[in-house]
């Protein structure tokens with residue numbers, strides 16, 4: 001029986017290991033892979049950044065994912081109450097639920113701007129259907145994107161539509177429908193990325209893209225780039241934001257957490273690398289700037305679709321799939337908040353509406369920061385934040401500050417506070433467990449701290 005006041009009844013579990021993998025992959029694979037990974041790779045110089053990112057995924061991301069899924073499965077509640085429940089089981093201070101709070105706050109803030117970006121895909125679906133993309137060159141694509149960002153009304157419409165879609169499905173509970181949606185989403189997305197990579201190979205700039213992505217030049221790597229790579233490892237795997245804990249809460253006992261986490265991380269990384277291989281040939285073939293920022297895929301992909309046979313059809317499909325991928329991720333962000341509200345006596349439908357509406361409201365500030373408030377850069381006094389709009393600041397604060405802090409605290413809690421026998425119970429003992437514990441005890445905390453100090 002649960003010790004948490006007002007807690008929801010014992011959750012129905014995922015129907016299988018595969019069901020969890022699909023849901024977790026649905027959460028992980030999203031804008032982070034296809035929109036964010038290429039543009040931050042472009043901004044941070046390519047190969048060396050990619051390598052650091054891959055190391056962060058393998059060495060820090062996967063062990064933290066295992067820790068979070070485990071905490072969720074032991075707590076069986078929203079991230080906040082799961083942390084409280086696990087702390088109770090371990091006989092330690094309930095203040096450790098602060099990890100859950102911080103994670104939920106990060107998820108909420110991310111959702112607010114994620115919805116705005118996801119909204120961008122909707123007008124591109126219409127452009128593609130109407131054949132607007134046929135024959136588009138880099139200039140026209142840039143203009144199209146610029147027009148979209150310039151209109152707060154249009155951005156608000158798409159942002160509202162996306163959030164409404166997320167809330168609607170969240171009301172029904174994430175377990176229904178999600179499994180089936182992700183089953184065809186992933187293969188279809190992969191097939192389209194393969195098509196785009198294939199297009200890239202015809203541009204004669206494929207080699208340049210491959211060396212940009214995979215030939216590291218460490219002389220250009222800054223401390224900030226390393227922090228961005230680490231932050232992105234958390235962001236892209238949906239860590240440090242409660243999502244993996246919230247989904248882990250439905251994971252049946254006996255399913256291998258290590259194998260499951262590895263599978264999800266592999267899929268996520270595969271999609272990101274494919275997106276990079278799809279986008280950079282187009283960037284170089286059209287003389288575009290790799291460091292062009294958040295508009296990168298919207299300035300490049302229309303050009304590719306505009307030139308390939310059947311482009312309007314494939315473009316429609318691609319932007320629909322991107323919308324779906326973003327939507328399954330948004331659902332997982334909402335889940336931490338909604339479940340917590342539910343545990344405090346609010347009905348599911350009301351919880352989803354309240355959570356979604358609040359995030360929608362904060363999202364309006366991101367909408368405005370793309371146009372009317374684009375000159376509003378409130379932290380100019382600090383060199384590091386100079387020129388950053390509200391949207392830039394939300395992104396930086398969540399991925400590069402809050403997520404590393406949550407991951408650090410999670411590592412300390414699981415590595416030092418929780419009994420070794422408790423995690424052994426969940427993960428099995430032996431060499432693998434010892435290695436995992438070593439990483440959480442020493443590598444993750446020291447790595448995050450050193451990086452923070454370097455960046456100060």
Ligand code: PHE
Nearest residue numbers: 028030031032235236238241
């Ligand atoms: N992992 C998602 C992506 O890459 C984003 C996300 C972050 C989802 C945090 C849930 C929680 O798009």
Ligand code: NA
Nearest residue numbers: 028029032236
């Ligand atoms: Na991702």
